Amino acid sequence: xxxxxxxxxxxxxxxxxxxxxxxxxxxxxxxxxxxxxxxxxxxxxxxxxxxxxxxxxxxxxxxxxxxxxxxxxxxxxxxxxxxxxxxxxxxxxxxxxxxxxxxxxxxxxxxxxxxxxxxxxxxxxxxxxxxxxxxxxxxxxxxxxxxxxxxxxxxxxxxxxxxxxxxxxxxxxxxxxxxxxxxxxxxxxxxxxxxxxxxxxxxxxxxxxxxxxxxxxxxxxxxxxxxxxxxxxxxxxxxxxxxxxxxxxxxxxxxxxxxxxxxxxxxxxxxxxxxxxxxxxxxxxxxxxxxxxxxxxxxxxxxxxxxxxxxxxxxxxxxxxxxxxxxxxxxxxxxxxxxxxxx
Amino acid sequence: xxxxxxxxxxxxxxxxxxxxxxxxxxxxxxxxxxxxxxxxxxxxxxxxxxxxxxxxxxxxxxxxxxxxxxxxxxxxxxxxxxxxxxxxxxxxxxxxxxxxxxxxxxxxxxxxxxxxxxxxxxxxxxxxxxxxxxxxxxxxxxxxxxxxxxxxxxxxxxxxxxxxxxxxxxxxxxxxxxxxxxxxxxxxxxxxxxxxxxxxxxxxxxxxxxxxxxxxxxxxxxxxxxxxxxxxxxxxxxxxxxxxxxxxxxxxxxxxxxxxxxxxxxxxxxxxxxxxxxxxxxxxxxxxxxxxxxxxxxxxxxxxxxxxxxxxxxxxxxxxxxxxxxxxxxxxxxxxxxxxxxx
DNA sequence: GTGAAAGCGCTAACAA
DNA sequence: TTGTTAGCGCTTTCAC
Numbered sequence: 091x092x093x094x095x096x097x098x099x100x101x102x103x104x105x106x107x108x109x110x111x112x113x114x115x116x117x118x119x120x121x122x123x124x125x126x127x128x129x130x131x132x133x134x135x136x137x138x139x140x141x142x143x144x145x146x147x148x149x150x151x152x153x154x155x156x157x158x159x160x161x162x163x164x165x166x167x168x169x170x171x172x173x174x175x176x177x178x179x180x181x182x183x184x185x186x187x188x189x190x191x192x193x194x195x196x197x198x199x200x201x202x203x204x205x206x207x208x209x210x211x212x213x214x215x216x217x218x219x220x221x222x223x224x225x226x227x228x229x230x231x232x233x234x235x236x237x238x239x240x241x242x243x244x245x246x247x248x249x250x251x252x253x254x255x256x257x258x259x260x261x262x263x264x265x266x267x268x269x270x271x272x273x274x275x276x277x278x279x280x281x282x283x284x285x286x287x288x289x290x291x292x293x294x295x296x297x298x299x300x301x302x303x304x305x306x307x308x309x310x311x312x313x314x315x316x317x318x319x320x321x322x323x324x325x326x327x328x329x330x331x332x333x334x335x336x337x338x339x340x341x342x343x344x345x346x347x348x349x350x351x352x353x354x355x356x357x358x359x360x361x362x363x364x365x366x367x368x369x370x371x372x373x374x375x376x377x378x379x380x381x382x383x384x385x386x387x388x389x390x391x392x393x394x395x396x397x398x399x400x401x402x403x404x405x406x407x408x409x410x411x412x413x414x415x416x417x418x419x420x421x422x423x424x425x426x427x428x429x430x431x432x433x
Numbered sequence: 434x435x436x437x438x439x440x441x442x443x444x445x446x447x448x449x450x451x452x453x454x455x456x457x458x459x460x461x462x463x464x465x466x467x468x469x470x471x472x473x474x475x476x477x478x479x480x481x482x483x484x485x486x487x488x489x490x491x492x493x494x495x496x497x498x499x500x501x502x503x504x505x506x507x508x509x510x511x512x513x514x515x516x517x518x519x520x521x522x523x524x525x526x527x528x529x530x531x532x533x534x535x536x537x538x539x540x541x542x543x544x545x546x547x548x549x550x551x552x553x554x555x556x557x558x559x560x561x562x563x564x565x566x567x568x569x570x571x572x573x574x575x576x577x578x579x580x581x582x583x584x585x586x587x588x589x590x591x592x593x594x595x596x597x598x599x600x601x602x603x604x605x606x607x608x609x610x611x612x613x614x615x616x617x618x619x620x621x622x623x624x625x626x627x628x629x630x631x632x633x634x635x636x637x638x639x640x641x642x643x644x645x646x647x648x649x650x651x652x653x654x655x656x657x658x659x660x661x662x663x664x665x666x667x668x669x670x671x672x673x674x675x676x677x678x679x680x681x682x683x684x685x686x687x688x689x690x691x692x693x694x695x696x697x698x699x700x701x702x703x704x705x706x707x708x709x710x711x712x713x714x715x716x717x718x719x720x721x722x723x724x725x726x727x728x729x730x731x732x733x734x735x736x737x738x739x740x741x742x743x744x745x746x747x748x749x750x751x752x753x754x755x756x757x758x759x760x761x762x763x764x765x766x767x768x769x770x771x772x773x774x775x776x
Numbered sequence: 777g778t779g780a781a782a783g784c785g786c787t788a789a790c791a792a
Numbered sequence: 793t794t795g796t797t798a799g800c801g802c803t804t805t806c807a808c
Contacts, residue, residue, distance in 0.1 A: 092785060092786085093785060093786060094785075094786095096808095102795090103794070103795045103796075104785090104786080104787090104793080105787080105788080105794075105795060105796080105797095106793085106794055108786070108787065108788090109788095109793095109794090112787090116793060116794085117793070117794085118793055118794085121793080121794085132786095133547065135544065135547035135548040136548060136785080136786070137486075137547065137548060137549055137784085137785055137786070138491075138547060138548045138550045139482065139485040139486045139489075139491060139550075139783035139784080139785080139786090140486050140786040141785080141786055141787080141801095142478075142482040142484040142485075142486075142785090142786090142800095143483050143485075143486045143784085143785080143786070143787095143800050143801070143802085144785075144786040144787040144799085144800055145786080145787065145788095145800085146482075146787095146790085148481075148482060150529075155515075157515065162512065163508060163511035163512045163515045163732075164511075165506060165508040165511060166512065167511065168506035168507070168511045169505065169506045170506060171530065172498075172500065172506045172532060175530055175531065175532050179531065179532070184529045184530075184531075184550065185529065185530045185531075186493075186527045186528065186529055186530075187514065187518055187527075187528045187529075187530055188518060188522065188527075188528075189515060189518050189519065189522075194740065204476065204478035205478040205479065205480055205481045206480055206481065206482060207481045207482075207527065238804070246784070255560075304632065314686060340683075340723075343657060343686050346690075347689075347690065347693070350690075350693070374796075389506075435802085436802065437799060437801075437802095440795080445778080446778065446779045446780075447779090447801090447802080447803090448778070448779060448780080448803085448804080449777080449778055449779070450801065451802070451804090452777095452778090452803095452804095455803090459777060459778085460777070460778085461777055461778085464777080464778090479801080479802070480800085480801055480802070482800080482801080482802090483784095483800070483801035483803090484801080484802055484803080485784095485802090486784050486785070486786085486800085486802070487783085487784055487801075487802040487803040487804085487805095488784085488802080488803065489784070595781095604802095721800040724808060772783090777808105778807105778808085779806105779807085779808080780805105780807080780808095781800100781804100781806090782803105782804090782805080782806100782808090783804085783805095784800105784801105784802090784803085784804105785800105786799105786800090787798105787799090787800085787806085788795085788797100788798090788799090788800105788808105789796105789797090789798085789799095790795105790796085790797085790798100790801090791794105791795085791796075791797095792793105792795075792796090
């Protein structure tokens with residue numbers, strides 16, 4: 091059943107039926123009732139392809155994931171996208187997913203701009219001096235960046251975790267608990283987020299006039315074995331740490347193994363805080379009460395970023411919009427259930 | 434630049450230009466050359482919204498992920514979808530992603546069928562007696578199931594890992610190495626894939642006339658702590674295992690911890706095989722040479738399932754199509770680099 | 777081998 | 793408040 095057939099059945103013009111269904115104010119309320127009832131009864135659904143052509147809007151947001159074919163899918167993307175999809179479906183939008191390596195990236199964006207398959211895009215995993223930002227500005231496609239390019243000083247919309255503050259708070263908490271020697275086990279610091287995390291760690295040490303010690307700062311891929319070797323090295327050091335601040339749950343498993351190996355006991359001899367984007371994925375079963383765990387809610391970020399983008403599309407004058415997400419703290423202890431609080 | 438403008442510029446009709454660009458045979462080769470050159474020069478891109486309306490095809494495949502809003506995003510979905518997207522973009526299709534809980538599911542599918550936003554769908558995570566299969570059959574939407582509903586005897590298209598065979602092979606390998614007491618640490622066996630894995634394990638034991646021992650079969654959520662407790666329990670048993678067959682890398686980390694705790698050494702006193710859909714995610718850095726690891730390539734599955742679906746859409750008479758993916762074996766040892774082989 | 781013209785199913789300016 | 797009419801930008805018959 092299409093609009094024409096429905097209007098014929100009702101003895102009204104397509105226009106009136108369309109207006110009634112789309113809640114245009116000028117329609118007689120009685121007519122509107124009648125139309126909506128008939129639409130329901132005949133299970134009428136507007137053809138989205140036609141609507142899109144007629145309105146000139148794709149009602150679709152593009153997510154282009156930077157990824158070469160050998161790389162694995164980062165669950166962070168999944169969480170973020172899950173949040174975004176929720177926002178889209180609430181407003182009648184769809185999400186279109188594309189993969190792009192650095193070579194194909196530019197042509198993909200140009201293609202999107204030219205053929206109008208999307209009304210806007212989310213930029214994932216910004217790099218340093220990311221060319222996508224000026225490109226999208228040039229193409230005049232509405233966009234929101236998930237993360238930031240700190241080298242780009244132009245006005246653009248972004249949403250980011252406050253990684254610096256999160257690690258500042260976590261470090262501060264450990265210092266307040268009496269720790270003076272805190273080992274940071276961080277991700278690759280060539281990536282923006284990891285670098286910001288180290289800054290937060292250093293900020294807190296600086297505030298408390300605690301000298302930083304390069305032997306207590308480790309950086310590397312987020313794997314269990316890296317956690318193990320970093321913690322082993324740190325514990326063998328002349329100035330062994332009394333606490334660890336770890337950037338990922340998987341890494342923390344390695345840290346835990348090293349602590350074990352050294353004959354120490356977590357929670358008694360040594361404190362560990364994990365600060366992890368991905369924590370939610372592993373946290374299902376109260377698996378980590380022995381750790382003090384902090385979770386950066388990526389899904390909420392995705393939902394917010396999507397909402398920002400739709401707002402920009404509806405009201406371009408609103409741009410640029412920015413959002414800095416604070417990390418909620420979830421405190422756990424080895425003796426009891428996980429409790430909630432704020433540092 | 435649209436078709437009309439381009440054709441005007443060329444002094445040809447829209448029809449001819451369209452035909453030239455779409456490789457219709459009746460066009461003069463010289464004309465075609467001229468048209469294609471001009472299209473390139475003026476950066477002409479057909480408006481997808483218009484093409485879709487005119488052809489009646491959405492050029493889009495829907496992936497509807499069953500997920501309530503509290504659940505976390507399963508990285509398996511990510512890998513699978515990454516593979517699917519590659520297949521789609523090769524054939525000019527897009528992927529549209531939706532989340533659905535069990536309540537909203539039916540209406541979402543009915544909506545898709547009625548408004549024509551997708552040409553087909555992939556069904557993820559089939560449940561026992563999954564209503565989506567008969568529903569899609571009724572709605573006449575082309576679809577491929579990722580997994581199987583063993584309770585549904587109708588003809589439908591699916592792609593699945595051969596979980597039974599994979600675990601059969603892995604168990605067989607351990608038996609060939611001389612193990613007689615093999616502990617299975619499995620996922621929740623109410624899920625189809627885990628249940629099939631146990632069957633494979635039991636098949637192999639049966640083939641070799643080894644009695645199964647319920648004390649050596651553990652089932653539960655795929656977490657580190659479950660791995661730890663399962664392995665601890667197994668090792669404390671009267672008939673302790675000499676080998677573990679573990680259904681996930683994260684679980685295996687817990688198993689490793691338990692082995693350590695028991696004063697044993699992996700690779701010397703005890704063997705461990707991991708059989709994991711998600712292994713690729715953790716495997717980046719050769720993290721697991723001490724394990725013998727097997728990887729089920731989910732991404733390849735996604736690509737194949739997508740290709741199957743597009744083939745069905747192009748040639749409906751081909752359906753139903755089915756594919757059983759075999760798990761390639763990747764063998765590692767504690768002393769050397771990871772090697773490839775087949776059991 | 778090329779073109780004219782009629783759609784695809786909707787929205788939106790303009791009239792009434 | 794409702795209807796008439798003209799698109800949106802493409803594909804596809806049908807005629808030449």
